[in-house]
Amino acid sequence: MNRPVAITRRAVCFPEPLSGTRTELWEPDPVPPPERAAELLGRKGLLAKEPATRLALCAVHRAFGLPEKAPRRSAEEPDPRTAVIVSSNLGNVATVAGVATAVREGGVRAVSPLDAPNVSSNVIASTVAIWFRFGGPNLTVCSGHSSGLDAAGLGRALLLSGRADRVVVVGVEPRDEVTDALLTRATGAPGVAVAACVVLEATENAEDGEDGEDGEDGEDGEDGRAFLHDVVAEPTARERGLFADSTTHGRATVDTGSGGRGYGAEGVLQVAVAAAVVAADSTVRSITAVCGAPEEGFRTTRITSVRG
Numbered sequence: 047m048n049r050p051v052a053i054t055r056r057a058v059c060f061p062e063p064l065s066g067t068r069t070e071l072w073e074p075d076p077v078p079p080p081e082r083a084a085e086l087l088g089r090k091g092l093l094a095k096e097p098a099t100r101l102a103l104c105a106v107h108r109a110f111g112l113p114e115k116a117p118r119r120s121a122e123e124p125d126p127r128t129a130v131i132v133s134s135n136l137g138n139v140a141t142v143a144g145v146a147t148a149v150r151e152g153g154v155r156a157v158s159p160l161d162a163p164n165v166s167s168n169v170i171a172s173t174v175a176i177w178f179r180f181g182g183p184n185l186t187v188c189s190g191h192s193s194g195l196d197a198a199g200l201g202r203a204l205l206l207s208g209r210a211d212r213v214v215v216v217g218v219e220p221r222d223e224v225t226d227a228l229l230t231r232a233t234g235a236p237g238v239a240v241a242a243c244v245v246l247e248a249t250e251n252a253e254d255g256e257d258g259e260d261g262e263d264g265e266d267g268e269d270g271r272a273f274l275h276d277v278v279a280e281p282t283a284r285e286r287g288l289f290a291d292s293t294t295h296g297r298a299t300v301d302t303g304s305g306g307r308g309y310g311a312e313g314v315l316q317v318a319v320a321a322a323v324v325a326a327d328s329t330v331r332s333i334t335a336v337c338g339a340p341e342e343g344f345r346t347t348r349i350t351s352v353r354g
Contacts, residue, residue, distance in 0.1 A: 049206060049276075050249065050273035050274060050275045050350065051201075051202050051205050051206070051246050051247065051248055051249060051273065051274050052246065052247050052248070052249050052251075052271050052272075052273060052274075053244050053245070053246060053271060053272045053273065053274055053317065053318075053321040053349070054245050054246070054247050054271055055109045055110060055111075055243070055244070055245035056109060056242075056243065056244045056245070056317075056318040056321050056322060057075045057105045057106070057108035057109035057241075057242065057243045057318065058072070058074050058075055058105075058240075058242045058302075058303075058315060058318050058319060058322075059074065059075050059077040059101060059104055059105045059108060059240065059241040059242065059243075060074050060077075060238070060239070060240055060303065060304075061077055061078065061079040061080060061101060061239050062079065062239065064238060064303055064304070064305070069301070069303060070300070070301065070323070071300075071322065071323045071326040071327050071330075072300075072319055072322035072323055072326065074303065075105075075108040075109075076108075077101070077104040077105070077108065077241075078104075079239075080096075080097035080098075080100040080101050080220070080239075081097070083095075083100035083101070083103065083104055084115075085114070085115075086104050086107060086108075086114055086115070087100075087103055087104065087107060087115065088115040088116070088117075088118070090118065091118065091177065093160070094160035094161070094163075094164070095164075095173065096137070096138055096140075096141055096164050096169070096170075096220070097220040097222070097239075098134060098136075098137035098138065098170055098218050098219065098220040098241075099137070099138075099164075099169060099170050099173050099174075101218050101220065101239065101240075101241040102132060102134075102137075102170050102173075102174055102216045102218040102241050102243075103173070103174060103177055104241065105216055105218065105241035105242060105243040106174055106177075106178060106214060106216060106243050108243070109214075109243040109244070109245060110178075110245075118177065119178070119179050120179075122179050123179070123181075124175070124179045124180060124181025125179060125180055125181055125182070125212075126181040126182055127182055127210055127211040127212065128180040128181070128182050128210065128211070128212045128213070128214065129180065129182035129183040129184065129201070129204050129209070129210040129212070129213045129214070130171050130174050130175045130180050130182070130183075130184045130185075130213075130214050130216070131171065131183075131184075131185055131186075131187060131197045131200055131201050131204075131213060131214070131215050131216070132168075132170045132171035132174065132185075132186045132187070132197070132215075132216045132217075132218065133186070133187045133188070133193040133194045133196065133197035133215070133216070133217040133218075133310045133311060133313065133314055134170055134186065134188060134193075134217070134218050134219060134310045134311065135188045135189075135190060135193055135219065135309055135310035136219055136220065136224075136225045136228065136229075136237070136309065136310065137169075137170050137186075137218060137219065137220065137310075138164050138165065138166075138167070138169055138170070139224055139225060139228065140220070140222050140223075140224040140225065141161055141164040141165055142165050143224050144161065145157050145161055145162070145165050167186055167188070168184070168185065168186045170186060170216070170218060171184050171185060171186045171216075172184060174214065174216060178214075180214060182204075182209070182210045182212075182213075183204060183209055183210060185200075187200065187310075188310060189342075190310075190338075190339065190342040191309065191310075191312065191337055191338050191339040191342055192313065192337055192338040192339075192342060192343060192344060192345040193217075193309075193310040193313065194217040194242075194308070194310060194311055194312050194313020194314040194315065194316070194317075194337060195277050195313035195314075195316075195317075195335065195337050195338075195345035195346070195347055196277070196313070196345060197215050197217065197313065197314060198215055198244070198246075198274060198277055198313060198314060198317055198347065199276075199277030199345070199347070201213035201215045201246045202246060202274060202276070202277065205246060205247065205248045206248070211247065211248065211251055212245060212246070212247050212251070213245070213246045213247075214243065214245055215243065215244050215245075215246060215314055215317075216241065216242070216243045216314065217240075217241065217242045217243075217308065217310060217311030217312065217313060217314025217315055218240070218241040218242075218310075218311050219237055219238070219239065219240060219241075219308060219309050219310050219311045220239055221236065221237055221238060221239040225237055229307075229309065233307075235307060236307070237307050237308070237309050238304050238305070238307050238308060240304055240308050240311045240315060241311060242308075242311055242314040242315040242317075242318040242319075243314070243318065244274075244314060244317050244318050244321065246274060249273070271321075271325065271352050272320070272321035272324045272325055272349050272350065272351060272352065273349065273350045273351075273352065274317060274321075274347060274348075274349055275347055275348040275349070275350065276347065277345050277346070277347040278345070278346055278347070279343060279344065279345055300319055300320055300323050300333055301319075302315050302316055302319045303319075312337045313335065313337045313345065316335035316336075316337065317335060317347070317349055320333035320335055320349035321349055324349060324350065324351040325351070325352075328351075330351065331350060331351045332348055332349070332350045332351070333348070333349045333350075334346060334347075334348055335347050335348075335349060
């Protein structure tokens with residue numbers, strides 16, 4: 047059943063401006079590079095956090111419109127009805143490679159206790175959940191180039207099945223020597239450092255204004271919302287035509303600023319940018335997002351305006 051869900055908040059975070067980026071009807075959210083994430087998040091709790099984890103935290107912070115260095119709500123009970131889904135294919139790969147090298151060369155005693163938790167494949171999602179007190183379902187998707195839209199589709203499924211009232215979907219990829227080497231070998235081009243966040247809610251909850259956060263500039267209200275439709279695995283011929291450039295593995299019918307190189311973050315990035323555009327331009331009613339690769343398959347969805 048193609049029942050849409052509401053996109054009530056969003057953020058797009060590039061720690062470094064990309065050359066040639068064109069933004070029309072949307073602007074990236076300002077964030078520091080991961081090594082200076084404390085400027086936005088505050089210093090407490092960031093020790094040994096990986097770059098991708100820091101960037102994901104910044105994206106969620108911006109999506110909820112929190113002030114800089116807002117105190118963490120560590121004393122509060124986690125909200126059991128807010129889920130977290132993270133899409134990242136390479137988020138902690140540099141740490142995994144580093145730990146594997148340390149074990150090979152010096153044994154397990156050579157591994158820092160601070161690095162060990164970061165080899166978990168779910169470290170980004172679990173950190174986001176703990177940091178912001180989201181106690182619902184919590185998982186990471188790493189299914190290749192389609193991963194971002196797979197995550198959005200799972201978020202939609204959680205809402206429609208009643209497993210959650212709100213789903214925080216984050217797409218994030220770091221950029222370092224390890225990720226550059228892997229992506230250049232696989233696709234012919236390095237990736238980009240990017241994080242995007244969209245908050246999904248069932249339409250009835252969004253219409254009732256059940257948001258539950260006290261951010262400064264969240265995307266509440268009819269003018270700030272858009273709708274996410276079903277994520278499907280069979281793009282039309284027209285949608286497949288978006289991939290005429292074989293070096294590009296992700297496109298929306300708007301410029302997302304990544305050049306299609308967001309990898310695991312690309313699908314979430316497309317949804318966030320498309321939601322911003324349909325909310326800002328009354329003449330745009332629907333935007334198609336497609337991501338994937340010929341060897342992995344494609345996913346596609348539509349983001350539509352509340353105006354119909």
